[in-house]
Amino acid sequence: MSAKGLGMTGVINANQELIGIFTDGDLRRWLDHAEFRTDLNITKVMTLSSVVTTANILAAETLTLMESKKISCLFVVDEQNKPVGALNMHDLLKAGVI
Numbered sequence: 001m002s003a004k005g006l007g008m009t010g011v012i013n014a015n016q017e018l019i020g021i022f023t024d025g026d027l028r029r030w031l032d033h034a035e036f037r038t039d040l041n042i043t044k045v046m047t048l049s050s051v052v053t054t055a056n057i058l059a060a061e062t063l064t065l066m067e068s069k070k071i072s073c074l075f076v077v078d079e080q081n082k083p084v085g086a087l088n089m090h091d092l093l094k095a096g097v098i
Helices: 024-032 059-069 089-094
Strands: 008-012 018-023 052-054 073-077 083-088
Touching: 008 083, 018 024, 018 073, 052 059, 059 073, 059 089, 083 089
Parallel strands: 052 073
Antiparallel strands: 008 018, 073 083
16 A cells, blocks of 8 residues: 555455455554454455446546545456556546546
8 A cells, every 4th residue: 555655455356356445544444443453354344345447437537436436546447347557636636637
């Protein structure tokens, strides 16, 4: 999460399909939890059903999606729900979409 500066990392299954994300917020909530445990499986603390986009969606449409969901980053997936990239608001700013 820190190395890429996205504030999230993807969680994939054995078929390389995106099954959820683990965000900075998930980490903070997990550390803050009264019954914090380090032996939990990531699936117990990750965000399920994350918002995604696809490569064929216009950047402006992705921005609208991000704004409507009040999120600052998301994964780009292919037809099999396999991650092919990630976007954050800074990427869209640099590209001049915003």
